[in-house]
Amino acid sequence: MVDNGKWISRISHIVLMSFSIACLFPFVLLIISSLSSEQSIINNGYSFFPEQFSLKAYAYLWDHWGELGRAYGITIFITVFGTAASLAITSMLAYPMSRSDIPLKNFWAFLVFFTMLFNGGLVPTYLIYTQLLEIKNTIWALIIPGLLMNGFHVLLVRTFFMTSIPPALIEAAQIDGAGEIKAFYKIVLPLSLPIMATIGLFEAIMYWNDWFNGMTYVTDPKLFSIQNILNRIITDIQFLSNNSNLSSAASEAIAEMPTTSVRMAIAVVGVLPILIAYPFFQKYFIKGITIGAVK
Amino acid sequence: MTQNINRWKRFAPLFLLMLPGLIYLIINNYLPMFGMIIAFKDINFAKGILGSDWIGFKNFEYLFKTTDAYIITRNTLLYNGAFIIINTIGALVIAILLNEIRKKVFQRFYQSVVILPHLISMVIVSYLVFAMLSSESGLINKSILPLLGLDEVSWYSSKEYWPYILTIVNIWKGIGFLSVVYLASIVGIDTEYYEAATLDGASKWQQIRTITIPLIMPVITIMTLLAIGRIFYSDFGLFYQVPMDSGVLSETTNVIDTYVYRALMNLGDIGMSSAAGVYQSLVGFVLVILSNYAVRKFNRENALF
DSSP: OHHHHHHHHHHHHHHHHHHHHHHHHHHHHHHHHHTBOHHHHHHHOSOSSOSSBOOHHHHHHHHTHHHHHHHHHHHHHHHHHHHHHHHHHHHHHHHHHHOTTOTTHHHHHHHHHHHHHOOOOHHHHHHIIIIISOOTTSTHHHHSTTTSOOHHHHHHHHHHHHHHSOHHHHHHHHHTTOOHHHHIIIIIHHHTHHHHHHHHHHHHHHHHHOOHHHHHHOOOGGGOOHHHHHHHHTTOTTHHHHTOOOOHHHHHHHHTOOHHHHHHHHHHHHHHHHHHHHHHHHHHHHHHHHHHHHO | OHHHHHHHHHHHHHHHHHHHHHHHHIIIIIHHHHHGGGGGEEOOTTTHHHHSEEOTTHHHHHHHHSHHHHHHHHHHHHHHHHHHHHHHHHHHHHHHHHHHOOOHHHHHHHHHHHHGGGGSOHHHHHHHHHHHHOTTTOHIIIIIHHHTTOOOOOGGGOGGGHHHHHHHHHHHHHHHHHHHHHHHHHHTSOHHHHHHHHHTTOOHHHHIIIIIHHHHHHHHHHHHHHHHHTTTOOOHHHHHTTTTTOGGGHHHHOOHHHHHHHHHHTSOOHHHHHHHHHHHHHHHHHHHHHHHHHHHHHOGGGSOO
């Protein structure tokens, strides 16, 4: 039987190693392509073994740091601000719902839960955000629609409050003269760090990766996040050059822009921060997936 | 009466806390639900949404007269059906194999790597696919096909390949996530079962077949039923970004979500897009209710409601 176990373990390593390679190699191809010279891509296509390496694509992007830096700024702003706002309103809604003495307890739970089963769809949502709230081409368009609060997260946080915060603690605080709101942020929130961290991580990833809101509600390139720039460039490689305010001398240089490698370099610029940060948060990410799945 | 008022007064601070969240639910979720009435109207912005004329089911009649309605429904169901079957089996295999890895370091390494694609935005994925499939410079056309002695393929204009391409991309992106879910429930199985089986001389394969799979069957059933409940909704990014919004490919890549998006954003056809959206919302809702009913019959505790 010992042999049998070894055999299974060997097969496991082979299959998992192959699948891991399949997961990683597109990223490796992307990075190598971004470092290939234009001529070698024209001759041999994107390849793991380019004839010649070159940093021209990155030099080009460096010249356009104005647009890219701004897009990065916007991505960082919506990620930080959006995540903070989302955590605030999610926990503020979830806490009263978790209290056994709140009036209309079941009604609130249903109100949140029903949004997970049914939605009005894109068209009415789009019309409400553009016609009623006139959110188009504002920074709010990247933060509010769809992303700001998620019914599933509200219910997860509510369950955490119900199971992990002893009601006696809240009562004790109230006997000491703390009001409801004070008890919430002085006692309940500090005890909820684990669930806040998990949900915050997922919210942050959602904001960082979001291209849908920008594509739908934003036409002004000044408000593009890094994802929107990427989304635009894959079909319109001239996008950066058209939107830059470089001098004419510099725009002449653009004529010899290394198109094919720039495409890959900009994707690297978009994905690298996540790849670098991933090892540090992967533990929490995997834990979060299991919390969400077993609810 | 006064008691009642006092009770509400006592809870006023709590209601105040709930207010921002409730306002958001109204704007983001409940107003759009009522906004579904626009599918039954001839929208005229001069008259406003509420003032526009009612036209009954006209928009739906137009929609279902087109072949698009059939194509997008077929594509949505076939793709999601295939994804559910392939991803479930694939994720189970990965999870069982991950569980067989005894060294924690390796297990953690594999797990982190297979989940990585789940972390990347669809826009990035479309770049990764482009590096493979681009006609002039893609890895497949320039390196792999010549190696096999095959002719180049113009991927972004050949619709027959896309069902396979999208399925592969979906597996690549989604399987790690599902396998983490299954692994969590496999790890939860009491080790005594395996110890007893080993003493009885059961092989690894027999243990997997008679212990692991039966014991995580409830989780598999629930995950699958929940996925069936969402079979009318597609991963918009997969169908919009990865084929690079290419019109030539629409017969095999257009799903309900992309149809609604294009009808609204590119054509400005509010009637058609809202009718398709209502069609999706209503059928989707019925399917969620039905699949939850099935979960309930199967195992009350795991039902959503």
